[in-house]
Amino acid sequence: MEQVAPYIPHELPIDGLPQFLRTFQYSTVTMGIVAAMFLVLLFWLGTRRLKMVPGRGQALLESFVVAFRDLVYSTMGERDGRKYLPLIGSIFLFVFTANMMGLIPMGEILGHTTGSTMVALPVGEHSILIPALTEPTKNVNSPWALGIMVFFIMHTAAILRKGPARYFDEYFTPHLGRITWPNHKPLMRTVGALILALIWAGLAGLVAWIAGHPQQNILIAMGVVGGISLVWCLVRISHQPTKVGVPNVFMFPLNAIGKVVEILSLSFRLFGNIFGGVIIIALLGGMVHQIALPIVLLAFVGIFVGAIQAFVFAMLSLTYITVEIAEEDEVEESLEGDLDTSEGTGPELKEV
């Protein structure tokens, strides 16, 4: 019997893709798919024959769904909750299943018996490699993938809900104050137009700088964009005057970094905890050749920490989405309502 070294695919055979998109971790990807398939199978079997009086399996799944539904509804209200419950529930279930997959020490057993952590299943001429069960979440890429997914969902939802103008306005909060706009006092109008033109020119310059243009082009872009927005702001008088916040330019970088960082910490929290658990089990399990201690450790680090971190991941995703799609003006207006009444917008409205 000849021994063939198992070939572990780690690169997609597609030309033209950049290197970092082509390489992948075989066992992580496979285990992610296994976790997803397990959940699909479980819920397909569980919901195949639904009865009014549920059996044991249906009752288990139902109690989970009901518990999560109450949680999501109480956080974001029933209208949004109905939309986001499947997402949040799936995130929890997937992360939970993924965290639990290392509990069966299949890698150790395979390593002791066959010397390899993968089983080759012959199919015709080729063979399919089945890796041992491990947590896909202990590789940093799978928490990242989940985090990036949550990032895109929450920002797309926020843009669709609030509209681009109000969404991007939030990056410039807390506002420097509130003014009536378009304002019919010439001085206020000019100052406001200048501020807005400066913001747009600054953004244009930033984009040009990031794109790597030379200094001359950056100045031209800033001048053109700033000029156009200045003229537009000065000319635009047809709108009904409304109260708008003065954008706080200095807060933009902080707010923008904050949006990225909250997803970064979401992903790294999951990764750090699961990877830490794996390291603790490996270290102490290797040090102590006993049966009782590793089992206690597996129970504590694997089940307890894994379940809590899955719940924390789902809850934080839920909270981030809720905060992002919430209409923030409710709080702000209720705070400023008392102050605004003394100013009076009556005379300005008459001029229109």
Place this chain on the structure above:
Amino acid sequence: MALLEMMDDANAIDMSKYLAAGLAMGFSAIGPAIGVGFVAGKAVEGITRQPAEAGRLLRYMLIGQVIAETSGILGLVVSVILIMQGTVESWSSGASLVGAGLAVGFSAIGPGLGSGMVAGQAMASISRTPESTSKVTITMLIAQALSQNPAIFGFVVGILLIYVAGRDVAADATLTIINDVGRFLAAGVAMGMGALGPAIGIGFAGGKAVEAIGRNLDNAGLLQRTMFIGIAVSESTAIYALVVAMMLIYMA
């Protein structure tokens, strides 16, 4: 002269990884330990007030303690990674390892204290008004997880310092080496010390919110929202520290 002779000795460079591992584990043990003890103390206090809820308090105490220990686990992970490193080649990579140890070690102090504070107040709240348990627990989990954010920034900076910084540095130019040593140590100190305060601040905000929800369950949504805004603002200094640490790592 002795310093210069030592600088040429390869074995002397190699000590940096053990120093870094000690820094990472030693300092990251402080916060979580105090935090976990605080939770247990509050839980005991709660059980004396409400002996009927002993089982529930014990359960939620364990959950709170597990999360409060996260930063200690991160410290352990990084110190094991540091010990497992191969021979350290140059002074700049040695400095990057020590920087990683500083970043992870110091940044774990605050989060342990902060999330311990949150969980402790949650114990007090649960024992005072047991019917608020579910709201209090969820708020506690969110506040604790957010209080861990600075420790996670420290972990990210530590991993970057270990795996990215100090790897492709020319070994001959003395001035570059001194620059690099300064940069990497400064990145570690910036992130480690920068994470200390914000995490304790977030712990204050979260702890008071949890206590307030126990007192006024009807306004839990409003309290949660206010807590979230307050936490986002108090986290900003940790984000400044992260930005500065990144700049120190990447801008030569």
